[in-house]
Amino acid sequence: EAGVAQSPRYKIIEKRQSVAFWCNPISGHATLYWYQQILGQGPKLLIQFQNNGVVDDSQLPKDRFSAERLKGVDSTLKIQPAKLEDSAVYLCASSNIGGAGVKLFFGSGTQLSVL
Amino acid sequence: QKEVEQNSGPLSVPEGAIASLNCTYSDRVSQSFFWYRQYSGKSPELIMSIYSNGDKEDGRFTAQLNKASQYVSLLIRDSQPSDSATYLCAVSSYNTNAGKSTFGDGTTLTVKP
Numbered sequence: 001e002a003g004v005a006q007s008p009r010y011k012i013i014e015k016r017q018s019v020a021f022w023c024n025p026i027s028g029h030a031t032l033y034w035y036q037q038i039l040g041q042g043p044k045l046l047i048q049f050q051n052n053g054v055v056d057d058s059q060l061p062k063d064r065f066s067a068e069r070l071k072g073v074d075s076t077l078k079i080q081p082a083k084l085e086d087s088a089v090y091l092c093a094s095s096n097i098g099g100a101g102v103k104l105f106f107g108s109g110t111q112l113s114v115l
Numbered sequence: 116q117k118e119v120e121q122n123s124g125p126l127s128v129p130e131g132a133i134a135s136l137n138c139t140y141s142d143r144v145s146q147s148f149f150w151y152r153q154y155s156g157k158s159p160e161l162i163m164s165i166y167s168n169g170d171k172e173d174g175r176f177t178a179q180l181n182k183a184s185q186y187v188s189l190l191i192r193d194s195q196p197s198d199s200a201t202y203l204c205a206v207s208s209y210n211t212n213a214g215k216s217t218f219g220d221g222t223t224l225t226v227k228p
Contacts (some may be wrong), residue, residue: 033215042119042203042218043159056215091158102207103149104216106158 004107018080025094119219138204149205
């Protein structure tokens, strides 16, 4: 079974530039999550999709971050414009159902450096 | 107060010893509890889940849950150098926040040969 695919693996940009990350979840997984993990901290949920609808985006900085999940499969997370404090690893995860008690499968992440 | 708090670490134990990792949480309605292992430069991987009070054993790993004390722990018996990683505690609830998992900041474990 293929895992969660993410790209790119690394990205270096200057502040105020824009960047986009892509995620393809495990086949059949309806729920997709984007987490931000700053060095030395645990993952923080940015947005959760159930199929192509948003379930939770309460911690997404909507003035600069946007995400979409077209057709309930692939997802893209965008940052525009980027700030220095956005330097982090962006993790995509999926699960076959939503709600509590579910196991999250994580992709390898995208390490973003904002200079 | 953070929703999920873990020992800041780092924790160092000799090979073959028992490593004890602790986690407390603030939301009393939390119902599901998880331990993820994260190797340096890698993504988190689920190693244990526990839903009811008491102990749950899986090989060398034992998760312990005490909902009254809002406390969950992970014991690693016969620790191996390959257990050296950051261990993340995660908590979720069916009732709030669409059941999302909230993570602690992790405890870094080093097992010395």
